[in-house]
Amino acid sequence: MDILQICIVIVVLLLLVKPVGSYVYHVFSNEENRTDKIFGPVEKLLYQIIGLKNRSSMSWKKYALSMIATNIILVAVSYLVLRLMGGLPVNPNQTGNMEASLSFNTVISFMTNTNLQHYSGESGMSYFGQMIVITMMMFTSAASGLVIAIAFIRGVTRRGGGLGNFFEDFVKAHTRLFLPLALIVTLVLVGLQVPQTLDPNVTVNTLGGAVQHIAMGPVASLESIKHLGTNGGGFFGVNSAHPFENPRPLTNVIEILSMWTISASLPYTFGRFAKNRKQGWIIFSAMMVLFLAFLSLTYFSEKSGNPLIHDLGINSTQGSMEGKEVRFGVAQSALFTTVTTAATTGSVNNMHDTLTPLGGLAPLAEMMLNVVFGGKGVGFVNMIMYAILGVFICGLMVGRTPEFLGRKIESREMKLIAIAILAHPLIILAPTAISFMTHLGTDALSNPMYHGLSQSLYEFTSSAANNGSGFEGLGDNTVFWNVSTGLVMLLGRYVSIIALLGVAGSLSRKQPVPETIGTFHTDTKLFGGILVGTVLLIGALTFLPVLVLGPIAEYLTLR
């Protein structure tokens, strides 16, 4: 039954990839299509409101500047709201203002689509903050990330003409994708018992004779965009493990598909733009192969349970249930964990800190590679970066100038790609090392020995990959952790985005090279294999040593 329910979810995803990928293509190809009738008039009005007179195409620099400018303004407004929210309206539970370093961390976390949370929603965020900062940024950061991927795709598939107009794309991402989808998913979730109310928390006298306070609020409207936008920050501290955020296995499946589908459809969208759907499927397959490997690792590791508990004479057939919910069991938990770290969502329906060593290694490794589907576009763009690297390595081996989609790959592109590839491990490994040199870092660790190392490593990996899940035992609401992870999130988001838009801008200005008998085709299974190999090789060379010190050492001591 476990394997069957996992397979059903994957099959549903496979069925959704083509229609959703085509829809995204139609939204952003800017060719006329049927949906214009519905959305066109609304968008015209919105363009007028923001003062967008001509929707002319932008160079990569202008496109990047527009995105960064919008993000800076949103960050500034949100920071003010968090610092002042105690005195602002819609605060029935009288939540106070947020402290400065925590506000810094929180606004960056949500703007970068990370959603690392060093606060607890129940006590640290007013309903106003949940709506106007958290829910709002879940839309705008997802839209920012998605349109970057679209601009990148335009750059590598079109010749000349810039990357498109950022503001037009940004508006369309909201009107044609996120807002309508979020409204539908919200209502479905409420129907399945996720609360949506502005009334204050409830206090009851329980059956057992105790007094119980129950936190509530506008949960469903946040829950839907949290997954659709691969954001991942929970309304409550324990995120989608909370019975109000995720009350049943069916809501769990809906949340998994919500976060997975758009990300997984982007390779198909890419195939449409490149007028080579096979190319899209090859990239999708490479991602899926990696995904299935990590899913298997987590599932079988969790299913085999914790050997120390079994040694006490406890029946082990149920698997490891520490930190998991009964309604999800091992299958729905393992699937959620693998998808949330693949799609860099970062919501959790079980506590990743309590995962068995190898079960915890899989999400960690997915975030280190950061190419398995990926959140709102960024993972996809990273995968294309590895594809270009793969082409480059193959080109070196046979002594030809490498080409990708008919463009020559030259030193300018390779330099930018090298920056993007090297930045990721640097901002994970260096801060992790620093955190072990000071008691400011080591004091936060709640688990002993090798697992302690994993806690710090996971926190920075999650920040750099803009994922946002955590090994949550870590006592991370201190100035040290708020500032360090805040900076890592900023670098993790914007360095690679700028470098990759640079690559796209440079490729879009190249003359296409005619295909010859010696052209290395990138839409073949062979290339799919090379792509997976390149990703694993670079990933293993970079991260294996630290993984041996953390989860692998813990695994060996537990057996």
Added chain:
Amino acid sequence: MKTTAKFEEVTHGSIWMTALRSSLLFIVICGIAYPLASTGLAQLFFPHQANGSMVKDASGRIVGSELIGQTFTDPSFFQGRISSIDNDGAGSGSNNYAPSNPELLNRVKESIAQWEKENPEVPVSKLPVDLITNSGSGLDPHITPASADVQIPRISALRHIPEEQLKELVKEHTEGRDLGVFGEKRVNVLQLNLALQALGNNK
């Protein structure tokens, strides 16, 4: 880079102005209009679910939410999962014990000792894992049917209700997998105990 005439229409100043206006626009749409519209529709169509799926006892008193676990210290009730926050619904969370953490092992040993004391007739090897582990949320409202079954001998003895009758009760309150395939079979502890209380007892 060479900019074509088309690019030059977009100046840096106009980018910042448009960025400001679109930021404010989407703060209003996504941060205010969308959650309020969602709340209005949710309250209109699904008032029970939208307000936390509260549960009443036989006398009509609200005793909690169907979705939020409660602590039952009285051994004559079915007991739920371990919660390091004592099922305090104002918060959520667990101790986040790693599998290698010695504290985890100590807590499990304590649970086993308590189990042996309260349930002398059921051996530890029959004890399902979910009953001696902390849920992720600290608010898990469910246990597995097996975890309810192993508590029957104890409750039967304390309440003088035949085991067969309790087995029926657990069966009635066992929820299947969603759509017959997703998730796990489970028993809602609060609702099971409400039904148990309604049976009355002979103690």
